[in-house]
Amino acid sequence: MRYADRMSRVGPSAIRDLLRHGADPAIISFGGGYPDPALFPTDDLRAVYDELLAGDPSALQYCPSNGLPSLREHVARRLARDGIACGADDVLIIQGAQQGLDLAGKLVLNPGDTVVTENPTFLGALIAFNPLEPTYAPVRTDDDGMDPADLERVLAESPRARLLYTVPDFQNPTGVTMSLERRRALIDLANRYDLLVVEDTPYRALRYDGEALPTLKSLDTEGRVLHLGSFSKILAPGMRLGWAVASPEILDKLTLLKLAADTQCGTLNMAAVSLYLDRYDIDAHIASVRAVYRDKRDLMLKTLADAFPGTTRFTSPTGGLFTWLTFPEGFDTTAFMRDTALPKARVTYVPGASFFAGEPEHNHARLNFSGLSEEKIVDGLTRLGAHLT
Template sequence: MTIPYATRMSGVRPSAIRELLRLGADPEIVSFGGGYPDPALFPMTELSEVFQKLLTGAHTDALQYTESRGLPRLREHIARRLTRDGIPCGADDVLVVQGGQQGMDLVGKLVLNVGDTVVTENPTFLGALISFAPYEPRYAPVRIDEDGMDMDHLEENLARNPGTKLLYTVPDFQNPTGVTLALERRHRLIELANQHNLLVLEDTPYRSLRYEGEHVPTLKSLDTEGRVVHLGSFSKILAPGMRLGWAVAAPDVLEKLGLLKLAADTQCSTLNMAATSAYLDSYDIDAHIADACAAYKHKRDLTLKTLSEALPPSVRFTRPQGGLFTWLTFPTGFDAATFMRDTLLPLAKVAYVPGATFFPGTQEPNHARLSFSGVADEPLVRGLGRLGELLRQELGG
């Protein structure tokens, strides 16, 4: 039988990294691949108590349908947290989504026609590229440095691509590089968005995981014309299996996103929304986040120290102030995917994410993403040490 698939499926392909990461399924592998939070930090006792209370006859509503926008009490909690972060809003300004990933999909569905141009960082979050792919856009990637997206390059790209509809950015501890967009660049980004009639999609799953440096305002808090759709998530600060995030946008935009959400899945899990709301009622999530930040800071510091000692001088890496990632840059001509497949996995049982597929345009194979969040100290030091040994054999130094 031949299925007449829609043309949009031509852009929906398996990720090039999936097969490589499948090779790392061996439990002996030290994997720096997944951007997962550390499961040891999940508040298991508190969530267990919450779910046990909800799964009683007194709370049958926790298993019932509810508002497509999300449980009102949960939206109130989210709105209060966002207001404290400089985004004044109420429950009616919040749409609960299935993690930030669904927010990206809904925004792509909202604005993108075939061939429309999307601006992203270069490199950018692979999940965003996967999310936008069914809508068949073109990309105008913008180079980044230690201060995030280069605004001069953004301005050049917008001039070369009139009619660009959407700008996607991870401004805080970016996935995959770990860099943070500087404040002055945030102001200029908003100015350029106003000038070029852009919708800005601000993705902030790592925002609460800052370990050092000054707090930087969100793009949404600087938004002067209602152009920013702000996405956030409980995945990195509570538990990713809850599959809960949020979108905040101008009323007309949020209304249309809500209609698309209704068409996609009716609503998020009532039980998971009720459990998250009850957790926020009863427990101090800020104290939980502070504990997580202390643990991740230790892992980040140990990672950077070990890389400094182990890597040859020809390999550079970013020094993030928060988040879960650092980004390796190897000499030009080095293929990180080939090295991992042929050398690193078989000889050292170590895995990372090869960086080429994070680039929406011309792929650059001489990069890799390392996630330090889910690796214990001993295997972290051992794995990065073996990585350094093999790279010195390969590259010298």
């Protein structure tokens, strides 16, 4: 069988292999990006599905490809409260924010065009963009996010730059948040270099300290920010629902691409989330999730300080699901995983090399704290630390 050229860019991923290890109950996995299932509002969702399926079959039928109007209305109201001026018609419901990456790439990328990313960046975004055969231009990223001076250098050297991908809040994998000054600088550069900015915000509502910064979309002066969000981390990932907000012209094209890709999201799940938002207080729910994750983050950072050698650095995220470890130069986290962490400590993480769109650095690891119990956080990190000292 002859495959399309793009298939040379589509291969097995570290994420997939790790999901496999994560299934072994003897192994403590810091690898996934899973929310804690004990926090899902399962009883409330049960009541909602029960009400929806009591007689009226319309939630099981097809619906418009841009999504159920009542859910788009809810999303628009929530985003408006977060400073994004929009209405229901500015919202497209998508199969998790991940689908937004596939659609955004299809919208603007010809083979050989350049995607500008944080360095390191979200592995799932690389997986989504790779079939579109782009090149990547990684931008230096520190504790305040993407460095505008380096972004400007990169853009000046990248005549085919079309799409800038960023997770401004509690980035995956590093956990860092882009400062307000840098957000403004990014919008300014995107305007000058005619980029589509893809702002991916799956963790935005999961802030544990300080005040929220404005979204890039709220700072957008030329309608070139595509804002993506998701119910996966604030409600539950198993319903696969997210949203895209963009200018009318862009949203219309994304809606056509959505229709082509899979017709529509599941009507029943959209109706269920919409009814959940009618009946329950999701902000109160999110506050309770935040409280639990804040404690887990604190415990992870404290245990890392206690159990790991002083030469290991780690980020102190103010939200999200991850911290990012940096070991001394020359330490290879992929080799350590294979030789020590998995067989001896019985612990997994994501080796950092996967998150680099360009030249990989081998001395990093991404650790998730949301999906594990407090006991496993301490146990797993202590086991891992014992093999590091």
